[in-house]
Structures are given as structure tokens and as C-alpha cells.
Amino acid sequence: xxxxxxxxxxxxxxxxxxxxxxxxxxxxxxxAAANAVLTLTISGAVTLTKDQFLxxxxxxxxxxxxxxxxxxxxxMRKFTVHNKGTSSGVLNVVLGSTSIALAVGSAPANFxxxxxxxxxxxxx
Numbered sequence: 142x143x144x145x146x147x148x149x150x151x152x153x154x155x156x157x158x159x160x161x162x163x164x165x166x167x168x169x170x171x172x173a174a175a176n177a178v179l180t181l182t183i184s185g186a187v188t189l190t191k192d193q194f195l196x197x198x199x200x201x202x203x204x205x206x207x208x209x210x211x212x213x214x215x216x217m218r219k220f221t222v223h224n225k226g227t228s229s230g231v232l233n234v235v236l237g238s239t240s241i242a243l244a245v246g247s248a249p250a251n252f253x254x255x256x257x258x259x260x261x262x263x264x265x
Contacts, residue, residue, distance in 0.1 A: 142163075148170060170195075179197040179201070180203065181203070181211075184205065191214060194216065198221060199222075202226065208229065208231040209231075213261070218254050219253050222249065223250075224244065226245050227245060231243065232245075
């Protein structure tokens with residue numbers, strides 16, 4: 142079966158027997174990608190898995206007291222990161238050689254990736 146190009150949601154196939162299961166899974170994936178919050182307790186550098194990155198809209202990072210990296214995938218995507226670390230827990234959002242720092246206590250930041258290895262942009 143084929144998948145959509147950005148969120149990798151399984152598409153319905155011609156003649157598929159159980160289209161309801163595929164459609165319902167797609168609805169859940171779309172809902173999560175637009176709204177779900179993933180809270181990460183960080184004790185070291187974290188690289189988001191493909192499923193974590195594509196199925197969540199907001200990433201809340203907490204528990205770190207020193208600078209840490211949150212690495213995201215080169216996949217076209219809009220997402221939000223909130224740094225809830227303490228002390229000097231700067232959070233670096235990383236894609237390829239691009240790194241954007243979020244200070245502790247700063248407002249949640251909106252990001253966009255264009256799907257390329259260094260295409261990470263802070264948009265808010």
C-alpha cells in the first residue's frame with residue numbers, strides 16, 4: 142500500500158477489503174499530527190523517532206538542568222517545542238547542522254522544516 146508523502150499515512154487501495162480500518166487509522170494519525178502533545182523528560186540528547194515526530198504537534202521538554210539537544214527529522218512539518226527545563230537548561234532544536242536554541246522559560250516556539258537536511262526554521 143502507498144502512503145502520503147509528508148505524514149506517511151496509509152492510503153486506501155482500490156479493491157481493499159477493510160477500507161474502514163485504514164480510513165480510521167488515517168483519521169487518528171491526522172488528529173494526532175495536528176494536536177497531540179508529547180512530553181519528554183530529558184536527561185541527555187534526544188533524537189525523535191519518525192513516529193514521535195510525525196504523530197505529535199507539540200513537544201514539551203522537561204527535567205534537564207543543562208543544555209541538551211532535541212534532534213528532529215528532515216521531513217516537511219510544522220511543530221511546536223516548549224522548553225520546560227530548569228536552571229541553565231537551554232534546549233537546542235537540531236536538524237542536520239542547523240541548531241536553534243530555546244532558553245528556559247521562553248514561550249513555546251513554532252518551527253517548520255522543509256524536508257531538507259538543514260531546513261529548520263523558527264517561525265514564532
